[in-house]
Amino acid sequence: MNVKVDISNVILETPNLILRPFKQEDLNDFYEYASVPGVGEMAGWPHHKNIEITKIILEEFIMNKNQFALVYKNNNKVIGSLGIEEYPLEIYKQFSRKRVREIGYVLSYDYWHKGLMSEAVSRVIEYLFTELKLDFITVSHFVENSRSERVIKRNGFSYFCDAPYKDTDKLCKYYYKHNPNRMNMLEVCCGSYEDALEAYKAGAKRIELNSALYLGGLSPNGAIVKLLKEKTNLNIVSMVRPRGTGFCYTEAEIIEMFEVAKNLLDSGTDAIAFGFLTKNSEIDSENTKKMVDLIHSYGKKAVFHRAIDVVSDYYSSVEMLCRLGVDRILTSGMANKAVEGLDVLASLYKKFGASIEIVAASGVNENNVNDILATGIYQIHSSCKGFKKDTTSTNNGVSYNYLDDEKYEVVSKDKVEAILNKL
Numbered sequence: 001m002n003v004k005v006d007i008s009n010v011i012l013e014t015p016n017l018i019l020r021p022f023k024q025e026d027l028n029d030f031y032e033y034a035s036v037p038g039v040g041e042m043a044g045w046p047h048h049k050n051i052e053i054t055k056i057i058l059e060e061f062i063m064n065k066n067q068f069a070l071v072y073k074n075n076n077k078v079i080g081s082l083g084i085e086e087y088p089l090e091i092y093k094q095f096s097r098k099r100v101r102e103i104g105y106v107l108s109y110d111y112w113h114k115g116l117m118s119e120a121v122s123r124v125i126e127y128l129f130t131e132l133k134l135d136f137i138t139v140s141h142f143v144e145n146s147r148s149e150r151v152i153k154r155n156g157f158s159y160f161c162d163a164p165y166k167d168t169d170k171l172c173k174y175y176y177k178h179n180p181n182r183m184n185m186l187e188v189c190c191g192s193y194e195d196a197l198e199a200y201k202a203g204a205k206r207i208e209l210n211s212a213l214y215l216g217g218l219s220p221n222g223a224i225v226k227l228l229k230e231k232t233n234l235n236i237v238s239m240v241r242p243r244g245t246g247f248c249y250t251e252a253e254i255i256e257m258f259e260v261a262k263n264l265l266d267s268g269t270d271a272i273a274f275g276f277l278t279k280n281s282e283i284d285s286e287n288t289k290k291m292v293d294l295i296h297s298y299g300k301k302a303v304f305h306r307a308i309d310v311v312s313d314y315y316s317s318v319e320m321l322c323r324l325g326v327d328r329i330l331t332s333g334m335a336n337k338a339v340e341g342l343d344v345l346a347s348l349y350k351k352f353g354a355s356i357e358i359v360a361a362s363g364v365n366e367n368n369v370n371d372i373l374a375t376g377i378y379q380i381h382s383s384c385k386g387f388k389k390d391t392t393s394t395n396n397g398v399s400y401n402y403l404d405d406e407k408y409e410v411v412s413k414d415k416v417e418a419i420l421n422k423l
Contacts, residue, residue, distance in 0.1 A: 001096065001097060001098065001099060001100065001350060001376075002086040002087060002089075002100065002101060003099050003100070003101060003132065003134065003354070005065070005066045005084045005101060005132070006065045006066075007021055007065055007066060007067075007068060007084065008021050008065040009021075010068075010127070012068070012123050012124065012127055013123070014119045014120060014122075014123045015119065016072065016073055016074070016114075016116055016119060017070050017071060017072060017073065017116060017119060017120055017123075018070075018071040018073060019068040019069070019070060019071070019082065019120060019123060019124065020068065020069055020071060021062070021065070021067070021068070021069065022058060022061040022062050022067055022069045022078075022081070023062070023069070024058070024062070026058065026069055026078045027051070027054060027055060027058055028051075029077050029078035029079070030054050030057075030058055030069075030078060030081075031048060031051045031054040032108070033079060033080065033106075033107075033108035033109065033110075034047060034048040034054055034057070034106075035047055035048045035049070035051075035054070036108075036109050038109070039106060039107075039108070039109055040106060042106070042142065042145050042147075042148065043104060043105070043106040044104075044142070044165060044166075061081070061083075066083055066084045066085065067081050067082070067083045067084075068081065068082045068083070068084075068120075068124065069081060070082060070107070070116070070120055072111065072116070079107060079108040079110070079111045079116070080105065080106050080107035080108055080111070080116075080117070080120075081105065081106055082103060082104075082105040082117075082120050082121065082124055083103065083104045083105070084101050084102075084103060084124070084128070085101065085102045085103065085104050086101070086102065087100050087101060087102035087138040088102070088138075088166075088174075091138075091160070091161065091163055091174055092136075092138055092160070092174075092176065095135070095136055095138075095176075097346055097349065097350070097374065097375055097376035098135040098136055098376050099132075099133065099134045099135045099136075099353055099354065099376070100134060100135060100136045100137070100138060101128065101132075101134055101137060101138075102137070102138040102139060102140070103121065103124060103125075103128075103137060103138075103139050104139070105117055105120065105121065105148075105151075112147065117151050118150075118151050118154045118155060121151055121152075121155050122155055125137060125155060125177065129179045129180075129181065129182075130181075132354065133179070133182070133353070133354040134179055135178070135179055135182050135376070135378065136176050136177065136178055136179065137157075137176065137177045137179075138160075138174065138175065138176050138177075139152055139157055139174075139175050139176075139177075140165070140172045140173060140174045140175065141172065141173055142165065142170060142171070142172055142173075143162070143171045143172065143173060149173070152175050155177070156177055157175035157176060157177045158175060158176055158177065158178075159173065159174075159175055160174045160175055160176050161173075161174050162174070182378055183378065184373065184378050184379075184380075184423040185205070185206060185378065185379045185380070185423075186204055186205075186206070186380055186381075186382065186416070186419050186420055186423060187204075187206045187207065187208055187237065187359060187379065187380070187381045187382075188204045188206070188207045188208070188381075188382060188383070188384055188411060188416055189207070189208045189210065189213065189217070189381060189382065189383040189384075189411075190207045190208065190209050190210065190411055191210050191211060191212070191213035191217075191409065191410075191411075192211075192224075192410075193224045193227060193228065194410070195207075195410060195411040196209060196224075196228050196232070196234060196236075196411075197228075197231070197232070198410070198411045198412075198413045198416070199234075199384070199411050199413075199416050200232045200234055201413060202413040202414075202416035202417045202420065203416065203417065203420050204234070204416055204420070205234065205235060206234065206235040206236075206237065207234055207235075207236055207237065208237040208238075208239060208273060208381065209224065209225065209228070209236055209237065209238050209239065209269075210239045210241075211239075212244070213383070213409055214402050214403075214409065215243075215244030215245075216241075216244055217239045217241060218239065218241050218242065218243065218244070219238070219239055219240050219241055219242065219257075219260045219264075220238055220239060220264075222263040222264050222266070222267035222269075223267070225238060225264055225267040225268055225269050226267045226268060229267075229268040235270045235271075236268075236269050236270050236271070237269070237270065237271040237272070237273050237301075237303055238264040238269040238271070238272055238273065239273045239274075239305070240257050240260050240261045240264065240272050240273065240274040240291075241257075241273075241274070241275075241305075242256050242257055242260075246277075247275045247276065247277040247307040247310075248277050248278060248279050248284075249276065254276075254287060257274065257291075258290070258291070258294065261274070261291065261294060261295070262294070265294070265295065265298045265300060269300065270300055270301065271295070271300055271301035271302070271303050271327075271328070272291070272295050272300065272301075272302060272303065273303040273304075273305045273330065274288075274291055274302075274303070274304065274305065275304055275305045275306070275307025275308065276288050276291070276307075277307055277310070277311065280312060281310060281311050281312045282311060282312055282313070282317070283311065283317050283320050283321065283324075285320060285324060288304070288321070288324050288326070289324050289325070292324055292325045292326055293325075296325065301327040301328060302325065302326050302327050302328070303326070303327065303328040303329070303330060303359075304321050304326045304328070304329045304330070305329075305330045306330050306331060306332065306361060306362070308321070308329050308330070308331050309331055309332050309333075309334050309335075314334055314344075315348075315351070318348065318352055318356070319352075321356065322352065322355045322356050326356060327356065327357060328356065328357035328358070328359060328379075329356060329357070329358055329359065330359045330361045330381055331345070331348070331358065331359070331360065331361065332345075332360070332361055332362035332363075333345040333348065333360075335362075336362065336363070337362050337363030338360045338361060338362050338363055338364055338368075338372055338380075339363060339368045339371055339372065342371060342372070342374075342375055345358075345360055345372070345375040345377055346374075346375040346376060348377075349375055349376040349377050350376065353376060353377075357379060358377050358379065359377070359379040359380065359381050360372045360375070360377045360379070360380050360381065361380070361381035361382075362381075364380050364381060364382040364419075365382060365384075365415070365418075365419065366415065366418035366419045366421070366422050369382075369419055369422045369423070370422060373423075380419075382415075382419060383409070383411070384411050384412050384415035384416045384419065385409055385410075385411070385412065385415070386409075386410050386411065386412030386414075386415060387403070387407040387408065387409060387410065388407065388408060388410050389405070389406050389407055389408075390406055390408060391406055393406045394406060
Protein backbone atom coordinates (compact mmCIF):
# COMPACT_ATOMS: atom_id res chain seq x y z
CA MET A 1 0.00 0.00 0.00
CA ASN A 2 1.13 3.55 -0.65
CA VAL A 3 1.11 5.03 2.84
CA LYS A 4 0.23 8.65 3.51
CA VAL A 5 3.18 11.04 3.51
CA ASP A 6 3.36 14.61 4.81
CA ILE A 7 6.83 16.14 5.16
CA SER A 8 5.56 19.73 5.50
CA ASN A 9 7.04 19.99 9.00
CA VAL A 10 10.03 17.68 8.55
CA ILE A 11 13.63 18.90 8.41
CA LEU A 12 16.50 16.44 7.98
CA GLU A 13 20.22 17.10 8.01
CA THR A 14 23.35 15.49 6.59
CA PRO A 15 26.97 16.68 6.78
CA ASN A 16 26.54 18.81 3.63
CA LEU A 17 22.80 19.24 3.19
CA ILE A 18 19.58 20.42 4.79
CA LEU A 19 16.52 18.56 3.56
CA ARG A 20 13.37 20.60 4.07
CA PRO A 21 10.00 21.26 2.36
CA PHE A 22 10.00 23.51 -0.68
CA LYS A 23 9.08 27.19 -0.25
CA GLN A 24 7.85 29.85 -2.68
CA GLU A 25 11.19 31.64 -2.41
CA ASP A 26 12.95 28.58 -3.87
CA LEU A 27 11.60 29.39 -7.33
CA ASN A 28 14.78 30.86 -8.84
CA ASP A 29 17.06 28.13 -7.45
CA PHE A 30 14.64 25.47 -8.67
CA TYR A 31 14.47 26.95 -12.16
CA GLU A 32 18.25 27.29 -12.30
CA TYR A 33 18.84 23.53 -12.20
CA ALA A 34 15.50 22.35 -13.66
CA SER A 35 16.02 24.37 -16.85
CA VAL A 36 19.32 22.67 -17.75
CA PRO A 37 18.84 20.15 -20.60
CA GLY A 38 19.61 16.58 -19.54
CA VAL A 39 19.02 17.04 -15.80
CA GLY A 40 15.28 16.41 -15.59
CA GLU A 41 15.36 13.99 -18.49
CA MET A 42 17.46 11.57 -16.43
CA ALA A 43 14.63 11.52 -13.86
CA GLY A 44 11.82 11.11 -16.37
CA TRP A 45 10.62 14.70 -16.92
CA PRO A 46 11.56 17.33 -19.56
CA HIS A 47 13.74 20.27 -18.54
CA HIS A 48 11.78 23.45 -17.82
CA LYS A 49 11.72 25.79 -20.83
CA ASN A 50 10.49 28.79 -18.82
CA ILE A 51 10.10 29.80 -15.21
CA GLU A 52 6.31 29.61 -15.44
CA ILE A 53 6.58 25.82 -15.75
CA THR A 54 8.85 25.77 -12.69
CA LYS A 55 6.33 27.86 -10.77
CA ILE A 56 3.52 25.37 -11.51
CA ILE A 57 5.68 22.40 -10.45
CA LEU A 58 6.80 24.23 -7.30
CA GLU A 59 3.15 24.80 -6.34
CA GLU A 60 2.53 21.06 -6.79
CA PHE A 61 5.53 20.19 -4.61
CA ILE A 62 4.27 22.45 -1.82
CA MET A 63 0.68 21.21 -2.12
CA ASN A 64 1.56 17.49 -2.25
CA LYS A 65 3.83 17.71 0.84
CA ASN A 66 6.09 14.91 -0.36
CA GLN A 67 9.16 16.66 -1.83
CA PHE A 68 12.34 17.57 0.03
CA ALA A 69 14.34 20.54 -1.23
CA LEU A 70 18.07 19.77 -1.01
CA VAL A 71 19.80 22.84 0.41
CA TYR A 72 23.60 22.93 0.11
CA LYS A 73 25.03 24.24 3.38
CA ASN A 74 28.03 25.95 1.79
CA ASN A 75 25.92 28.49 -0.12
CA ASN A 76 22.35 27.94 1.14
CA LYS A 77 21.13 27.21 -2.41
CA VAL A 78 18.49 24.65 -3.34
CA ILE A 79 20.41 22.29 -5.61
CA GLY A 80 17.96 19.43 -6.09
CA SER A 81 14.92 17.56 -4.86
CA LEU A 82 14.11 14.20 -3.33
CA GLY A 83 10.52 13.06 -3.53
CA ILE A 84 8.65 10.38 -1.63
CA GLU A 85 6.43 9.19 -4.45
CA GLU A 86 3.74 6.55 -4.88
CA TYR A 87 5.32 3.30 -5.95
CA PRO A 88 4.08 1.48 -9.10
CA LEU A 89 1.69 -1.21 -7.83
CA GLU A 90 1.77 -3.04 -11.15
CA ILE A 91 5.53 -3.60 -10.81
CA TYR A 92 5.66 -4.61 -7.14
CA LYS A 93 2.52 -6.73 -6.89
CA GLN A 94 3.93 -8.72 -3.98
CA PHE A 95 4.04 -5.54 -1.87
CA SER A 96 0.33 -4.72 -2.20
CA ARG A 97 -0.36 -5.00 1.53
CA LYS A 98 3.00 -3.77 2.75
CA ARG A 99 3.82 -0.23 3.84
CA VAL A 100 5.73 1.08 0.83
CA ARG A 101 6.79 4.29 -0.94
CA GLU A 102 9.12 5.08 -3.81
CA ILE A 103 11.86 7.69 -3.82
CA GLY A 104 12.83 9.79 -6.82
CA TYR A 105 15.54 12.42 -6.99
CA VAL A 106 17.32 14.96 -9.15
CA LEU A 107 20.46 17.01 -8.56
CA SER A 108 21.82 20.16 -10.19
CA TYR A 109 24.45 19.34 -12.82
CA ASP A 110 26.98 21.60 -11.06
CA TYR A 111 26.91 19.35 -7.99
CA TRP A 112 27.32 15.94 -9.58
CA HIS A 113 30.22 13.67 -8.54
CA LYS A 114 30.35 14.98 -4.93
CA GLY A 115 28.44 12.14 -3.24
CA LEU A 116 25.67 14.55 -2.23
CA MET A 117 22.75 12.52 -3.54
CA SER A 118 23.96 9.34 -1.82
CA GLU A 119 24.12 11.38 1.37
CA ALA A 120 20.55 12.65 0.92
CA VAL A 121 19.13 9.24 -0.01
CA SER A 122 20.75 7.60 3.02
CA ARG A 123 19.17 10.14 5.38
CA VAL A 124 15.73 9.83 3.81
CA ILE A 125 15.89 6.03 4.03
CA GLU A 126 16.57 6.38 7.75
CA TYR A 127 13.60 8.71 8.12
CA LEU A 128 11.24 6.46 6.15
CA PHE A 129 12.21 3.35 8.07
CA THR A 130 12.37 4.77 11.60
CA GLU A 131 9.72 7.50 11.54
CA LEU A 132 7.20 6.33 8.93
CA LYS A 133 7.93 2.65 9.63
CA LEU A 134 7.78 1.59 6.00
CA ASP A 135 8.27 -2.09 5.21
CA PHE A 136 9.94 -1.38 1.87
CA ILE A 137 11.28 1.49 -0.21
CA THR A 138 11.39 1.20 -3.99
CA VAL A 139 13.45 3.14 -6.52
CA SER A 140 14.20 2.94 -10.22
CA HIS A 141 16.49 4.38 -12.88
CA PHE A 142 16.67 4.39 -16.64
CA VAL A 143 18.98 1.68 -17.90
CA GLU A 144 21.50 4.22 -19.21
CA ASN A 145 21.58 6.28 -15.99
CA SER A 146 24.73 4.87 -14.38
CA ARG A 147 25.03 7.74 -11.88
CA SER A 148 21.67 6.96 -10.34
CA GLU A 149 22.54 3.26 -10.35
CA ARG A 150 25.63 4.00 -8.23
CA VAL A 151 23.55 5.95 -5.70
CA ILE A 152 21.05 3.10 -5.48
CA LYS A 153 23.66 0.41 -4.99
CA ARG A 154 25.62 2.44 -2.43
CA ASN A 155 22.46 2.62 -0.36
CA GLY A 156 21.92 -1.14 -0.31
CA PHE A 157 18.95 -1.56 -2.63
CA SER A 158 18.35 -4.96 -4.20
CA TYR A 159 17.55 -5.43 -7.89
CA PHE A 160 13.92 -6.39 -8.55
CA CYS A 161 13.28 -6.40 -12.31
CA ASP A 162 13.51 -4.56 -15.64
CA ALA A 163 10.28 -3.01 -16.93
CA PRO A 164 9.11 -0.09 -19.09
CA TYR A 165 8.79 3.31 -17.43
CA LYS A 166 5.07 4.11 -16.98
CA ASP A 167 3.37 4.06 -20.40
CA THR A 168 6.55 4.48 -22.43
CA ASP A 169 8.94 2.11 -24.17
CA LYS A 170 11.84 3.43 -22.11
CA LEU A 171 13.35 0.64 -20.00
CA CYS A 172 13.94 1.06 -16.27
CA LYS A 173 15.67 -1.03 -13.64
CA TYR A 174 13.57 -1.37 -10.49
CA TYR A 175 14.94 -1.95 -6.99
CA TYR A 176 13.69 -2.35 -3.40
CA LYS A 177 15.09 -2.07 0.09
CA HIS A 178 13.58 -3.94 3.06
CA ASN A 179 13.36 -2.28 6.47
CA PRO A 180 15.75 -4.36 8.64
CA ASN A 181 13.53 -3.74 11.67
CA ARG A 182 10.50 -5.22 9.93
CA MET A 183 11.88 -8.51 8.62
CA ASN A 184 9.79 -11.68 8.86
CA MET A 185 9.94 -13.06 12.40
CA LEU A 186 8.86 -16.39 13.87
CA GLU A 187 8.06 -16.43 17.58
CA VAL A 188 7.88 -20.00 18.91
CA CYS A 189 5.50 -20.71 21.77
CA CYS A 190 7.41 -22.80 24.31
CA GLY A 191 6.17 -24.55 27.43
CA SER A 192 9.50 -25.47 29.01
CA TYR A 193 13.27 -25.01 29.05
CA GLU A 194 13.61 -28.03 26.75
CA ASP A 195 11.09 -26.57 24.29
CA ALA A 196 13.09 -23.36 24.17
CA LEU A 197 16.32 -25.23 23.51
CA GLU A 198 14.69 -27.13 20.63
CA ALA A 199 13.43 -23.89 19.11
CA TYR A 200 16.88 -22.35 19.49
CA LYS A 201 18.63 -25.34 17.87
CA ALA A 202 16.21 -25.07 14.93
CA GLY A 203 17.21 -21.44 14.35
CA ALA A 204 14.45 -19.48 16.11
CA LYS A 205 15.41 -16.03 17.37
CA ARG A 206 12.42 -15.30 19.61
CA ILE A 207 10.21 -17.41 21.87
CA GLU A 208 7.22 -16.89 24.11
CA LEU A 209 7.94 -18.75 27.34
CA ASN A 210 5.02 -20.29 29.26
CA SER A 211 4.04 -23.04 31.58
CA ALA A 212 0.90 -25.19 31.23
CA LEU A 213 0.35 -24.70 27.51
CA TYR A 214 -2.67 -27.04 27.68
CA LEU A 215 -4.40 -24.19 29.59
CA GLY A 216 -3.44 -21.65 26.96
CA GLY A 217 -0.17 -20.74 28.64
CA LEU A 218 0.49 -19.61 32.21
CA SER A 219 3.39 -17.76 33.84
CA PRO A 220 6.78 -19.53 33.67
CA ASN A 221 9.49 -19.69 36.32
CA GLY A 222 12.04 -16.87 36.31
CA ALA A 223 14.81 -19.45 36.85
CA ILE A 224 14.15 -20.78 33.33
CA VAL A 225 14.56 -17.27 31.91
CA LYS A 226 17.93 -16.94 33.66
CA LEU A 227 19.03 -20.34 32.43
CA LEU A 228 18.06 -19.56 28.83
CA LYS A 229 19.88 -16.23 28.95
CA GLU A 230 23.01 -18.07 30.08
CA LYS A 231 22.76 -20.79 27.44
CA THR A 232 21.27 -18.99 24.39
CA ASN A 233 20.84 -15.57 22.79
CA LEU A 234 17.07 -15.99 22.43
CA ASN A 235 14.78 -12.99 22.68
CA ILE A 236 12.36 -14.10 25.39
CA VAL A 237 8.75 -12.99 25.79
CA SER A 238 7.49 -14.25 29.16
CA MET A 239 3.81 -14.88 29.76
CA VAL A 240 2.20 -13.37 32.86
CA ARG A 241 -1.08 -15.21 33.42
CA PRO A 242 -2.08 -16.70 36.78
CA ARG A 243 -4.76 -19.13 35.57
CA GLY A 244 -6.65 -20.41 32.55
CA THR A 245 -10.15 -19.36 31.43
CA GLY A 246 -10.57 -15.64 30.91
CA PHE A 247 -8.75 -12.42 31.65
CA CYS A 248 -10.83 -10.58 34.26
CA TYR A 249 -8.78 -11.01 37.40
CA THR A 250 -9.39 -10.71 41.13
CA GLU A 251 -7.43 -8.29 43.29
CA ALA A 252 -5.26 -11.15 44.58
CA GLU A 253 -4.54 -12.36 41.04
CA ILE A 254 -3.54 -8.85 39.94
CA ILE A 255 -1.12 -8.53 42.87
CA GLU A 256 0.35 -11.89 41.88
CA MET A 257 0.71 -10.84 38.23
CA PHE A 258 2.69 -7.72 39.04
CA GLU A 259 5.02 -9.60 41.39
CA VAL A 260 5.57 -12.35 38.82
CA ALA A 261 6.24 -9.73 36.13
CA LYS A 262 8.89 -8.08 38.34
CA ASN A 263 10.52 -11.45 38.94
CA LEU A 264 10.63 -12.26 35.23
CA LEU A 265 11.99 -8.80 34.39
CA ASP A 266 14.66 -9.14 37.07
CA SER A 267 15.52 -12.54 35.58
CA GLY A 268 16.29 -10.94 32.22
CA THR A 269 13.20 -11.45 30.06
CA ASP A 270 13.01 -9.18 26.99
CA ALA A 271 9.25 -8.71 27.05
CA ILE A 272 6.16 -9.50 29.08
CA ALA A 273 2.95 -10.84 27.50
CA PHE A 274 -0.19 -10.07 29.50
CA GLY A 275 -3.84 -9.09 29.14
CA PHE A 276 -6.25 -7.35 31.52
CA LEU A 277 -9.97 -7.19 30.68
CA THR A 278 -12.95 -5.89 32.64
CA LYS A 279 -16.02 -8.03 33.30
CA ASN A 280 -17.60 -6.34 30.24
CA SER A 281 -14.78 -7.64 27.99
CA GLU A 282 -13.22 -4.21 27.62
CA ILE A 283 -9.57 -3.29 28.12
CA ASP A 284 -8.78 -2.75 31.81
CA SER A 285 -6.94 0.48 31.08
CA GLU A 286 -5.78 1.13 34.63
CA ASN A 287 -3.96 -2.15 35.15
CA THR A 288 -2.77 -2.26 31.54
CA LYS A 289 -1.13 1.14 31.93
CA LYS A 290 0.48 0.09 35.24
CA MET A 291 1.90 -3.04 33.63
CA VAL A 292 3.18 -1.11 30.59
CA ASP A 293 4.87 1.41 32.88
CA LEU A 294 6.50 -1.37 34.91
CA ILE A 295 7.80 -3.14 31.79
CA HIS A 296 9.07 0.09 30.24
CA SER A 297 10.86 1.02 33.46
CA TYR A 298 13.10 -1.99 32.71
CA GLY A 299 13.51 -0.90 29.07
CA LYS A 300 11.58 -3.98 27.88
CA LYS A 301 8.59 -4.52 25.58
CA ALA A 302 4.94 -4.73 26.63
CA VAL A 303 2.91 -7.32 24.70
CA PHE A 304 -0.87 -7.61 24.95
CA HIS A 305 -1.77 -11.23 24.23
CA ARG A 306 -4.80 -12.83 22.60
CA ALA A 307 -7.18 -11.44 25.20
CA ILE A 308 -7.58 -8.82 22.45
CA ASP A 309 -9.51 -11.39 20.39
CA VAL A 310 -12.38 -11.57 22.89
CA VAL A 311 -12.92 -7.85 23.55
CA SER A 312 -16.31 -6.25 22.85
CA ASP A 313 -14.90 -3.66 20.40
CA TYR A 314 -11.79 -4.92 18.63
CA TYR A 315 -10.54 -1.89 16.69
CA SER A 316 -11.27 0.60 19.45
CA SER A 317 -9.46 -1.67 21.89
CA VAL A 318 -6.38 -1.82 19.67
CA GLU A 319 -6.48 1.97 19.41
CA MET A 320 -6.60 2.16 23.22
CA LEU A 321 -3.60 -0.18 23.54
CA CYS A 322 -1.66 2.15 21.23
CA ARG A 323 -2.52 5.11 23.45
CA LEU A 324 -1.52 3.17 26.57
CA GLY A 325 1.93 2.51 25.13
CA VAL A 326 1.66 -1.22 24.42
CA ASP A 327 4.44 -2.19 22.02
CA ARG A 328 3.01 -5.33 20.45
CA ILE A 329 -0.22 -7.31 20.23
CA LEU A 330 -0.78 -11.01 19.63
CA THR A 331 -3.96 -11.70 17.67
CA SER A 332 -5.80 -14.10 15.39
CA GLY A 333 -8.06 -11.37 14.03
CA MET A 334 -10.95 -12.38 16.32
CA ALA A 335 -11.02 -15.89 14.85
CA ASN A 336 -10.23 -19.29 16.32
CA LYS A 337 -7.34 -19.59 13.85
CA ALA A 338 -5.36 -16.84 12.16
CA VAL A 339 -6.16 -18.21 8.68
CA GLU A 340 -9.85 -17.66 9.47
CA GLY A 341 -9.20 -14.02 10.33
CA LEU A 342 -7.07 -12.98 7.34
CA ASP A 343 -9.30 -10.10 6.23
CA VAL A 344 -9.37 -8.66 9.74
CA LEU A 345 -5.62 -9.09 10.11
CA ALA A 346 -5.03 -7.30 6.79
CA SER A 347 -7.27 -4.39 7.77
CA LEU A 348 -5.64 -4.25 11.21
CA TYR A 349 -2.18 -3.97 9.66
CA LYS A 350 -3.35 -1.31 7.22
CA LYS A 351 -4.84 0.77 10.04
CA PHE A 352 -2.31 0.20 12.84
CA GLY A 353 0.84 -1.18 11.20
CA ALA A 354 2.82 1.99 11.91
CA SER A 355 1.55 2.38 15.48
CA ILE A 356 2.02 -1.03 17.07
CA GLU A 357 3.70 -4.34 16.28
CA ILE A 358 1.20 -7.00 15.23
CA VAL A 359 1.87 -10.71 15.63
CA ALA A 360 -0.48 -13.19 13.94
CA ALA A 361 -1.14 -16.21 16.15
CA SER A 362 -3.17 -19.42 16.46
CA GLY A 363 -2.93 -22.36 14.11
CA VAL A 364 0.06 -20.98 12.22
CA ASN A 365 2.10 -23.64 10.42
CA GLU A 366 4.32 -24.13 7.38
CA ASN A 367 1.27 -24.73 5.15
CA ASN A 368 -0.51 -21.44 5.85
CA VAL A 369 2.29 -19.07 6.83
CA ASN A 370 2.47 -17.48 3.36
CA ASP A 371 -1.26 -16.73 3.43
CA ILE A 372 -0.77 -14.96 6.74
CA LEU A 373 2.24 -12.99 5.54
CA ALA A 374 0.14 -11.84 2.56
CA THR A 375 -1.86 -9.69 5.01
CA GLY A 376 1.20 -7.47 5.41
CA ILE A 377 1.91 -8.73 8.93
CA TYR A 378 5.51 -9.87 9.16
CA GLN A 379 5.55 -11.42 12.66
CA ILE A 380 3.98 -14.80 13.36
CA HIS A 381 3.54 -16.92 16.47
CA SER A 382 3.42 -20.70 16.33
CA SER A 383 3.57 -23.57 18.80
CA CYS A 384 5.31 -25.79 16.20
CA LYS A 385 3.67 -28.59 18.11
CA GLY A 386 5.00 -32.13 18.29
CA PHE A 387 4.38 -34.94 20.80
CA LYS A 388 6.35 -37.27 23.03
CA LYS A 389 5.30 -40.21 25.17
CA ASP A 390 5.83 -40.93 28.84
CA THR A 391 4.64 -44.44 29.74
CA THR A 392 4.81 -43.68 33.47
CA SER A 393 1.62 -41.60 33.18
CA THR A 394 -0.69 -44.60 33.68
CA ASN A 395 -0.56 -47.68 35.89
CA ASN A 396 -2.66 -49.54 38.44
CA GLY A 397 -5.83 -47.96 37.08
CA VAL A 398 -4.45 -44.46 37.74
CA SER A 399 -3.99 -41.96 34.87
CA TYR A 400 -2.22 -38.61 34.72
CA ASN A 401 -2.84 -38.17 30.98
CA TYR A 402 -4.28 -34.92 29.66
CA LEU A 403 -3.99 -36.16 26.07
CA ASP A 404 -4.66 -39.60 24.64
CA ASP A 405 -2.14 -42.40 24.54
CA GLU A 406 0.31 -41.13 27.21
CA LYS A 407 1.36 -38.17 25.00
CA TYR A 408 2.41 -34.65 25.93
CA GLU A 409 3.11 -31.57 23.81
CA VAL A 410 6.61 -30.41 22.88
CA VAL A 411 8.17 -28.07 20.34
CA SER A 412 9.09 -29.92 17.16
CA LYS A 413 12.48 -28.86 15.81
CA ASP A 414 11.41 -30.03 12.34
CA LYS A 415 8.31 -27.81 12.37
CA VAL A 416 10.30 -24.76 13.49
CA GLU A 417 12.73 -25.35 10.63
CA ALA A 418 9.86 -25.82 8.16
CA ILE A 419 8.34 -22.43 9.00
CA LEU A 420 11.71 -20.69 9.02
CA ASN A 421 12.36 -22.08 5.54
CA LYS A 422 9.09 -20.52 4.34
CA LEU A 423 10.06 -17.18 5.87
